[in-house]
Amino acid sequence: GDITRSQRYRVQLEEAKNFAETLLASREQFMAAITHDLRSPLTTVMGYTDLIQKTDLDEKQAYYLKQIKKSSEFILRLVNDLLDLSKLEAGKMLIEKLAFHPGKLIEDTVNNIIPAERTKNVTIEIVVAPEAQMQLVSDPFRIKQILANLISNAWKFTEEGSIVISANLVKPKKNKEILELRVKDSGIGISKEKQDSIFEEFSQEDNSIEKKFGGTGLGLAITKRLAHLLEGDIRVESEPGMGSEFIIEIPVEKYQLSGKKSSDQIIEKNYAASGLKALVVDDEPGQLSLTVELSRSMGFEIDTAANGKIALEKISQKDYDLILTDIQMPVLDGFELIKTIRGTDEIMHLPVIALSGRTDLEKQVYMDAGFDEKLLKPYKSATLKDTIAEVLDLEHKETVSSNVQGESTELQTGLYDLSEIYEFAGKDDDAFKEILRAFIEGTKESMVQLKSAWESRNEDELGKTAHRMLPMLRQMQAHTITPDLQKLEERKNINETEFVSLEVKLEQLINDIEAKIKA
Incomplete structure (x- = not known):
């Protein structure tokens, strides 16, 4: 009888396990669906609220709208928090390893979180210990998220006094440096029995806090998970009425430049284009500026034109060594421009490179039209440099530069990544x-x-x-x-x-x- 019993248990265990797994998966799908489906109607509400706010309103209407806006922002926070939480639970949140400077990171976070016109009598202090004043490597974006949650809580719960945010490198554990961040406020504090549960989902000291201070009750749960995701930890020390101090410890590496493997070195080709003249033709100011700065960093003297017609006028007045042109432009487009150039004796040999965002045409179409080369936008800065060098047969010197990622941490957010543009600007x-x-x-x-x-x-x-x-x-x-x-x-x-x-x-x-x- 024992064997059949143990088999029965096994089957039951198996069923229970399957049930738990489906439950988890469906919870995850449910969270994703809800949060995703909440976002679009919510952005509509927020979009239209903004639009109405720009119209003529009497005082009462303005007040009503302000409340709508506040509530929508609260829901958006909740939705974002839920999304983060479901990603964290599903193990789908990715970790980057980038260099960052703790002091700069704290400053940025403070500037983002704390309102410029401070309504309360609270001083903000940032203290970075000398040993932490250096480039470290971890995931600056996640660390910012942790700090943002803690700093906004501190600001919310502190009516007067101070908020001190500090960074320190403490003794290494298992070979890794530990970055210790502290956020200390002189606010309402947290009772002893609550200190353990504040890091759980949807928990707050008590429900009246929610009403008085607003907040989704998910902030600290997410903060704790993020700390764990970075292989670190978070704890709190607090006395009711005396304020709280949150301590985060995150293992980091020191950013090292010296003695790096050669694979981390970037071979930069410096082309000698000084004294050469180029004309850049594009009707979109950002793209125009991008191409201009890049060509300028190669040494070209640059003129610009917003369409083919202006370009032709400039070409007739000056000798250019190179034309870089967009394709779709008003008045006279890139194809009409190349046709005119190739059909005019004095300028028919001008090197012309097409820079196009069009994905519907094969490269051969451009070559047949008479272009020397064609690049599809968006392109990398190095690609454009190499293309120009090839077309003009430029000499280049190779210099080895170490791959310093000092800037890039500040160039990325969830909305965009500007590092490519920084490259175009020659890191200037x-x-x-x-x-x-x-x-x-x-x-x-x-x-x-x-x-x-x-x-x-x-x-x-x-x-x-x-x-x-x-x-x-x-x-x-x-x-x-x-x-x-x-x-x-x-x-x-x-x-x-x-x-x-x-x-x-x-x-x-x-x-x-x-x-x-x-x-």
Whole structure:
């Protein structure tokens, strides 16, 4: 009888295990579905709230709208938190290894979280121990998320006094350096019996806190999981009425430049193009600026033109060594431009490279039209340099530079990644900001055209505008924005919700990048 009994148990265990697994999987799908489906109507609500806020309102209406906005923002926070939580639970959150500077990271987070016009009498202090003032390697984006949660809590629960955020490197455990971050506030504090449970989902000191301070009750659960994801830990020390201190410990590596394997070195080719003149033709300011800064870093003297007609006028007045041209432009496009150049004796031998965002034509079409070479936007800066060098047969010197990723941590967010653009700018901050300025100017202009084309249901205009905006957004890896624009470019329909959401995301991107330029 024992054998049959143990077999029965095994079957029951197996069933229970299967049930638990399906439950988990369906919970995960449920979370993903809900959070995903909540997002689009929510962005619509938020988009329209923004639009109504820009109209003439009396005081009462303005107040009502402000409440709607506050509630929508709260739901959005909840949705984002749920998404994070479901990703963390499913083990789908990826970890990067990037270099970052703790002090800079804390400063950025504080600037993002704490309102510029501080309404309370609370001082903010950042203390970075000397030994932590160096480049470290871990996932700066996740560390920022942890800090953001803790700092926004500290701000929420502190009416007066101070918030001190500190960073220190403590003695290594098992060979790894430990970065210790502390967020200490003089706020309401947490009772002893609650200190264990605050890191659990949906738990707060008591329900009245939720009402008084707002918050989803998921912040600390996510923070703890993120700390564990980074192989670290978090704990709290607190006295009710005396404030709280959260301590995070995260294993990090010191960023090393010396004695690196040669594979980490980048061979940079420096082309000698000084004294050569190039004309860059493009109707999108961001792309124009991108190509200009890159060619300038190679040593070219540069002129620009916004379409083929202006380009021809300039070519007739000056001897150029190279023309770089976009294809789809108003007035006179790239194909008409090359036709004229190749058909005019004095300039028929001019080297011309086509830079196009069009995916529907084979490269041969461009070569047959008379171009010397063709690149599909978006392209990498090195590719453009090599192409130019090949067409003009330029000499180059190879210099070995170590792969320093000092900047790149600050160049990435969930919305975009600007590291490629930084490369185009030759890692020069001023040139970088110049490109971003041009991008913003172009995008704002395009957004106005997009909106009016949308309102007059002008499919063709929508498609053209989307086509102009796409290369630059692809260059920035703005993956949340490009799919909808691509639909418009292909003359496919998107609905009102998607359009408003597209606008909201573009606004957010522009605001974010404007803040970067000011930084």
